[in-house]
Amino acid sequence: MKPAPFDYVRADSVEEAVSVLAEHGDEARVLAGGQSLMPMLNMRLVRPEVLVDIGGLPELAHIEDEGDTVAVGAAVTQGDLADWPELGTALPVVAAALPHVGHFQTRNRGTVCGSICHADPSSELPLCLALLGGEVELHSAHGVRTVPADEFQRGVLTTAKEPDELAVRARLPKAQDGERFAFLEFQHRHGDFAVVAVAAKRSGDSVSLAVGGVADRPEVCRWDTLPGDAVEDALNDLAWTLGGGDDIHATARHRRQLVRHLGKRAIDATAADGAGA
Numbered sequence: 001m002k003p004a005p006f007d008y009v010r011a012d013s014v015e016e017a018v019s020v021l022a023e024h025g026d027e028a029r030v031l032a033g034g035q036s037l038m039p040m041l042n043m044r045l046v047r048p049e050v051l052v053d054i055g056g057l058p059e060l061a062h063i064e065d066e067g068d069t070v071a072v073g074a075a076v077t078q079g080d081l082a083d084w085p086e087l088g089t090a091l092p093v094v095a096a097a098l099p100h101v102g103h104f105q106t107r108n109r110g111t112v113c114g115s116i117c118h119a120d121p122s123s124e125l126p127l128c129l130a131l132l133g134g135e136v137e138l139h140s141a142h143g144v145r146t147v148p149a150d151e152f153q154r155g156v157l158t159t160a161k162e163p164d165e166l167a168v169r170a171r172l173p174k175a176q177d178g179e180r181f182a183f184l185e186f187q188h189r190h191g192d193f194a195v196v197a198v199a200a201k202r203s204g205d206s207v208s209l210a211v212g213g214v215a216d217r218p219e220v221c222r223w224d225t226l227p228g229d230a231v232e233d234a235l236n237d238l239a240w241t242l243g244g245g246d247d248i249h250a251t252a253r254h255r256r257q258l259v260r261h262l263g264k265r266a267i268d269a270t271a272a273d274g275a276g277a
């Protein structure tokens with residue numbers, strides 16, 4: 001199938017992109033890497049009147065080390081971030097997750113912010129944003145606001161972003177001394193979306209686990225202390241709390257088992273003697 005007709009604006013600045021979004025509201029869509037939007041257009045799941053292409057905007061193509069955070073501009077592709085020399089030190093969990101995001105061909109076009117805005121519950125990058133407690137900076141004709149990760153994704157393909165807002169950058173907190181991370185996922189074939197993905201962080205006694213692919217958004221559970229003999233019970237409780245249903249990829253029962261199994265391996269990997277990311 002081919003998309004319904006649409007107008008195309010190649011924005012020359014953030015200001016121009018935001019002004020087109022203000023003019024067309026619900027009828028406009030931002031085009032970043034097109035790796036999710038183009039299939040949706042072709043299947044006519046969305047029929048915007050106008051596409052605002054931000055992919056070539058140099059002002060959005062930066063990865064900036066801001067001290068405690070890394071700011072990833074909206075034109076930075078997943079491949080650009082994977083190639084960033086500081087990635088393994090600054091954002092080890094993102095470094096571990098990125099190879100699981102589609103294929104290198106899709107990572108060469110797909111952007112980090114596009115994945116976060118698309119808000120697929122199985123996506124790896126929103127999961128990392130949730131685990132790290134990052135934020136998304138949104139610009140519109142009304143001004144600038146910053147939305148924390150736990151308020152940004154609201155459900156399946158649904159976020160707090162209004163139709164006239166452009167996500168200009170995502171901010172991801174950098175790893176601190178002593179923090180350890182792990183990322184694991186189960187997928188049917190390499191490059192497929194995860195059936196279940198988990199990302200873990202250990203900081204002192206506290207352990208956080210983000211789970212994707214089960215609920216309608218990434219969910220983060222944090223334990224102030226989690227002794228080794230309590231991990232399995234804690235994960236069993238979490239698996240039942242998250243819910244998740246049957247679909248063509250897995251049954252709810254299989255998903256619960258993946259939460260227990262991947263969760264345990266990830267948490268163990270963040271222990272001092274484990275193989276953390």
Ligand SMILES: Cc1cc2nc3c(=O)[nH]c(=O)nc-3n(C[C@H](O)[C@H](O)[C@H](O)COP(=O)(O)OP(=O)(O)OC[C@H]3O[C@@H](n4cnc5c(N)ncnc54)[C@H](O)[C@@H]3O)c2cc1C
Nearest residue numbers: 030032033034035036037102110111114115123167192193
């Ligand atoms: C074969 C294949 C396999 C894939 N496998 C995976 C996978 O395993 N894991 C995974 O996470 N993803 C996967 N993807 C999706 C891929 O990661 C996309 O790149 C990503 O979801 C969207 O990024 P994009 O830059 O291409 O955004 P686009 O497709 O251009 O846009 C996606 C949506 O976000 C909106 N949007 C994008 N950027 C902004 C912005 N700056 N401000 C406001 N709104 C914005 C668009 O309007 C649109 O609604 C796969 C894609 C393909 C084609």
